[in-house]
Amino acid sequence: MALRSPVPFLACGAVLVAVACSINVDDLAGRACSDDTECPSAYACTAVAADGQRTCEVVYPPSYTEADSGTDAGPVPTYCDDVQPILAKSCVSTCHGADTSGSGQSSFRLDYYEPTGNGVPGARAKALRIRVRTSDLKDMPPTGSGVTQPTAEERALVARWVAGGAPFCDSPDAGP
Incomplete structure (x- = not known):
């Protein structure tokens, strides 16, 4: 019985290891996409630039909240009545409004x-x-x-707003 040389097998194994080691997860963030199917499962295709360019961005798993426990969390908060005042106080005042106050956050x-x-x-x-x-x-x-930092209750309210579909207002005649 003739013995086969293990060299071809070892060469193939070395190539596979080299290829596997060269893949970097960080290379996936910022990759251009048109929808979520073009991104890995931990990423979402979102428009983060003002020009509307969509890229794969990391989506962190949400933390557990009382709203997720199956108990009635009460009425779904709305942007107008509940969330907008929190955003105005903690987000819009310096960075994410008409005046970005030099923060560079215009996207x-x-x-x-x-x-x-x-x-x-x-x-x-x-x-x-x-x-x-x-x-x-x-x-x-x-x-x-x-x-001003949002309170724990305000942070939970924002989470409930998003979990409830991020509704605009209770009033049908309110504008965007």
Whole structure:
């Protein structure tokens, strides 16, 4: 019985290891996309630039809230009555409004619900991002920035607003 040389097998194994080691997860963030199917499962295809360019962005798993427990969390908060005052106090005053006060945050605005002709996304389009940053990660507004931090109750209210579909207002005649 002739013995086969293990060299071809070892060469194939080395190639596979080299290829597998060169894949970097960080390379996926910022990749251009047109919908979520073009992004890995931990990412979502979102428009983060003012020009509407859509890219794959990391989506963090949400933290557990009482609203997720199956108990009645009460009425769904609305942008007009509940969320807008929180955003005005903690987000719009210095960074995410008409006056960005030098923050450079002009790719979206939270001082309105939907764009009014300027094409810059508003709170509705950024609802998931708002929840992730204010309720899940709790890194917005940045600590030490001098901006009023939302209370734990306000952060939970924002999470309930997003979980409830991020509705605009109770009043049918309210404008965006």
